[in-house]
Amino acid sequence: MDRSGIDDVLVIGGGPAGLTAATYLGRLHRRVRVLDAGQSRARWIPESNNCPGFPDGIAGNDLLARMREQAGGYGARFERATVTGLQRENGRYAVTADDGRRWQAPAVILATGLADRLPDMEHGDAAIACGALRLCPVCDAYEATDLDVGIFGPWRDIVAHARFLRGYTARLSLLPTDATGAVEELEDVDARVLPAGGRLLFDGRRCGYRPDGQESHWFDVVYPFLGWDSSAGLARQAGVVLTGRGEIPVDRSHQTTGVPGLYAIGDVVSGINQISVAVGQAAVAALDVHARLPFVPRA
Ligand SMILES: Cc1cc2nc3c(=O)[nH]c(=O)nc-3n(C[C@H](O)[C@H](O)[C@H](O)COP(=O)(O)OP(=O)(O)OC[C@H]3O[C@@H](n4cnc5c(N)ncnc54)[C@H](O)[C@@H]3O)c2cc1C
Known part of the structure; x- marks a missing residue:
């Protein structure tokens, strides 16, 4: 089967959740592309001291750079893009960006996080x-x-x-x-x-x-404590019925949304908005996607 040019999985969002999913999928020999608007909440972190494996702390941007390098090392491709469209057509997802670019894949992982509402103040x-x-x-x-x-x-x-x-x-x-x-x-x-x-x-x-x-x-x-905004509306476009609070309902054991091939991980669904939770959910989702995609024997 010629798989050239076709992604197995599109990951929307390149924060800790999306990048971890990309690393797992790359190491599962899946073709994965990360579409990211570049506004991870982690970029705000001056120094994280509860991130496993960093006893002296790590700045959010340094962590993101390491995670990107790790995912890229296993073949993940990256696009700077703000996704505005997510439709399921004939068993495939069509993903569109605000500038008109378009990608297709049989599976999508939504890892779009949250955007904090900040106080109206200078600096x-x-x-x-x-x-x-x-x-x-x-x-x-x-x-x-x-x-x-x-x-x-x-x-x-x-x-x-x-x-x-x-x-x-x-x-x-x-x-x-x-x-x-x-x-x-x-x-x-x-x-x-x-x-x-x-x-x-x-x-x-x-x-x-x-x-x-x-x-x-x-x-x-x-x-x-002023709340936040999320991109959960993308899931609704693909057919997910959001909860009364506008959240994406997921099956916690696989991070599935109920719409075949669509997963959601990290802050956009977590409730406990932490890097360790986001990366755990990413591993769960990546392994479930891999198990459900067609088996590809090594040539
Ligand atoms: C100041 C601060 C300090 C923190 N300190 C810690 C800490 O010490 N330890 C800890 O565990 N957690 C900490 N957190 C929380 C942590 O940053 C988040 O839990 C984590 O970043 C969530 O990862 P994520 O991948 O789900 O979302 P994010 O990291 O927010 O990444 C989501 C990505 O998706 C992109 N995106 C969104 N919508 C779209 C779209 N439509 N198209 C394309 N891309 C899109 C965003 O631009 C972003 O790059 C902190 C948060 C803040 C704000």
């Missing part, structure tokens, strides 16, 4: 880069142990996260973006609550919070 990128503004307590609250920490966002969400962060520091302040709720909701958390509706600031080193017409309060670390 937010620089604040993330130096760790003053952080987006993931599971990732880096350990490094905020006993520091002065602010939690910014809607009351309902920051109360929920206050309990988790109280395990790391007694110096907690809640910075609500909407009305302040009942303080009893905080129960044993013992956190300071500042007036709602203030703005976040960054002075080049630390983040501050200024309630309307009042003086600013400064913190070692601020965690905003």
Whole structure:
């Protein structure tokens, strides 16, 4: 059978999930192409300290570069592309990018991650880069142990996260973006609550919070909880019925979506948005795709 020019699997998204899937598929002698818009959440990571195998930590961009090199070493091909179309036609997927390029394959792995909604503040990128503004307590609250920490966002969400962060520091302040709720909701958390509706600031080193017409309060670390956007709509185009919350339902034992040949892995489906979860799901999906694609004996 002439397999030239045909991909076995298209992976949409080149973060830790998509790159791990590409490495596995390459090592299974499958033809795999990664279509990636280049906005991995991992690029924000100044230093990850819970990534297995890196006891001294690793920056997100360094990790991504290593993972790309590893996948490329087993034949994965890469395209910078923003995918806007995903249709299933005659048992094959047709994938289109916003610039009109088009690819086809019998299987697709969606690994498009999430895009964090960031606070409306000046120099937010620089604040993330130096760790003053952080987006993931599971990732880096350990490094905020006993520091002065602010939690910014809607009351309902920051109360929920206050309990988790109280395990790391007694110096907690809640910075609500909407009305302040009942303080009893905080129960044993013992956190300071500042007036709602203030703005976040960054002075080049630390983040501050200024309630309307009042003086600013400064913190070692601020965690905003403003939610995120996802590309789950691509799965819907291919026939997946999303959950009421707009999420892609997957069978956790194989990462299948219910539409034949379409898988979803990593932050776009995880619930626990972690590199180790993303790479685990990638391995599961890659092996399942391989098992379901036609068997190709070695010549
Ligand atoms: C500041 C910060 C610190 C973090 N620290 C840690 C940590 O220490 N440890 C840890 O385990 N996790 C950490 N995380 C979480 C970690 O980054 C994510 O869990 C991980 O990146 C998820 O991998 P993914 O491949 O699912 O998604 P991503 O890494 O987000 O990759 C998705 C890729 O898909 C691309 N994409 C999206 N839509 C399309 C489209 N339509 N067409 C083409 N490409 C598309 C994106 O551009 C992106 O490149 C951190 C996150 C942040 C923001």
